[in-house]
Amino acid sequence: MFIEYKAKLLGVEVAYVDPAYTSQSCSGCGHIGKRDKKSFNCSECGHVDHAESNAGFNIAMRLCIDQLHTDRDVCKGSTDTPKPAMA
Template sequence: WNFKELASFIEYKAALAGVPVIYVDPKETSKTCPKCGNVSRYNRKIQGWFKCVKCGYQSDADRVGAINIAAKALDALGA
């Protein structure tokens, strides 16, 4: 599947279920600390692991990216 086809399928299924689809800019979501907001490439010294150089928060890098994308989506909804 290419991205456009996948997006259309997701939008279709979401509409059937009454679920909104929100697209957010993923820029820097894997380099931004979800606890303190610090953005630094040094937060990702190790592939797959996130450690904030400012507050010390640590987690799996994919989890951090997902948390930050979810936060952007909630902001877009005004939640």
């Protein structure tokens, strides 16, 4: 509710995404990988990322799929080369 309120003040759209497995799925290939505290490792494609960053990409991609908002910047971008996150 508070996020909706703050977003509305700033004219930012709020979207809802099913959070299931967002922190365990690989943002590169979709495989269920291994999360160990702040790091994520995918045994399938070798993708290594900060766990929160990996989950964020998954949420963003679900947003594209769920709402078919192909005009969103994130839907046009690539998740192949995420920048290293600060620990």
